Amino acid sequence: MNGPSPSARGSRVTISEVAEAAGVSKASVSRYIGGDRQLLADATALRIEQAIERLDYRPNQMARGLKRGRTRLIGMLVADILNPYSVAVMHGVETACRQHGYSLVVCNTDRSTEQESQHLAALRSYNVEGLIVNTLGHHAGELQSLHDELPMVLVDRKVDALEADLVGLDNRDAVQQALDHLQQRGYRDLLLVSEPLDGTSSRQERVTAFTGEIARRPLLQGQVLQTGETFREALQAFLVAPGPGPKALFAANGMAALAATRQLREFGCRLFEEIGLIALDDLDWYPLVGSGITALAQPTAEIGTTAFECLLERLRGDREPARHFDFKAQLIIRGSTHPRG
Numbered sequence: 001m002n003g004p005s006p007s008a009r010g011s012r013v014t015i016s017e018v019a020e021a022a023g024v025s026k027a028s029v030s031r032y033i034g035g036d037r038q039l040l041a042d043a044t045a046l047r048i049e050q051a052i053e054r055l056d057y058r059p060n061q062m063a064r065g066l067k068r069g070r071t072r073l074i075g076m077l078v079a080d081i082l083n084p085y086s087v088a089v090m091h092g093v094e095t096a097c098r099q100h101g102y103s104l105v106v107c108n109t110d111r112s113t114e115q116e117s118q119h120l121a122a123l124r125s126y127n128v129e130g131l132i133v134n135t136l137g138h139h140a141g142e143l144q145s146l147h148d149e150l151p152m153v154l155v156d157r158k159v160d161a162l163e164a165d166l167v168g169l170d171n172r173d174a175v176q177q178a179l180d181h182l183q184q185r186g187y188r189d190l191l192l193v194s195e196p197l198d199g200t201s202s203r204q205e206r207v208t209a210f211t212g213e214i215a216r217r218p219l220l221q222g223q224v225l226q227t228g229e230t231f232r233e234a235l236q237a238f239l240v241a242p243g244p245g246p247k248a249l250f251a252a253n254g255m256a257a258l259a260a261t262r263q264l265r266e267f268g269c270r271l272f273e274e275i276g277l278i279a280l281d282d283l284d285w286y287p288l289v290g291s292g293i294t295a296l297a298q299p300t301a302e303i304g305t306t307a308f309e310c311l312l313e314r315l316r317g318d319r320e321p322a323r324h325f326d327f328k329a330q331l332i333i334r335g336s337t338h339p340r341g
Contacts, residue, residue: 192223
């Protein structure tokens, strides 16, 4: 009478046990699970298949990958997994990984310099084949060291002195679209609301583009406000200050849009009769606020897919100079920017 299987006893079934149960060599089992079963006689393959099923054998994919020098793992470093943009891009990356037979290992730095360093060390220990980076970039030296070992692609944010492919938004074009739309709708006094400028290149690019565009448009007046401890008082001061005409907020991303909308509600503003609002990103809740928030939608799925495809080309030996892929935002007009006289 057969005893309990190794899995029932709580230990992992080994390749030797499968070979013994099937009456074949370990080499034959290795060929079977390694995809070379066509080299085996049909009867041998059948005995191995039945032994694997009976013993509930599960190959250690990580160990197999390390022996071959490949793990089929892609690492992704994310600055803030609570940010809907990060989640949407990550979904695009993961979908593309799965379609090409790779698995994605995601590390959330939670905007912490210490966490970023720890995760970089962990990803190296996991033997990832490539790395997709969307984070603060405060450890440029460690990133460069990893980049010397394996392919790397940046998403949304540049890292100084790191020559790697970059996939993200054409920030200047997005800002131009926003200001063109607001100006055409009759808004004249504008406030760009941004998350804190902590060295994130995309935030700085949007601020720089905004101030540059305002300087070139004599009909518009504009200023920049960062979210944080003084945000409430500064926003209130903007709302009551005299200006050249109707006022509007331009939220530089979804998190800034949330902070601005919450504060406007707290002030008791009639959304969006008293003040206009346009926001970069297009989140699920935008259509549900008032008459809907006008958005500049980022093609997040395409950004994520392109980031992985760039990495895949590098894994296959592409040694061309670093490339930049800047996608255009799509303007989606809703009631928050209705025409003003």
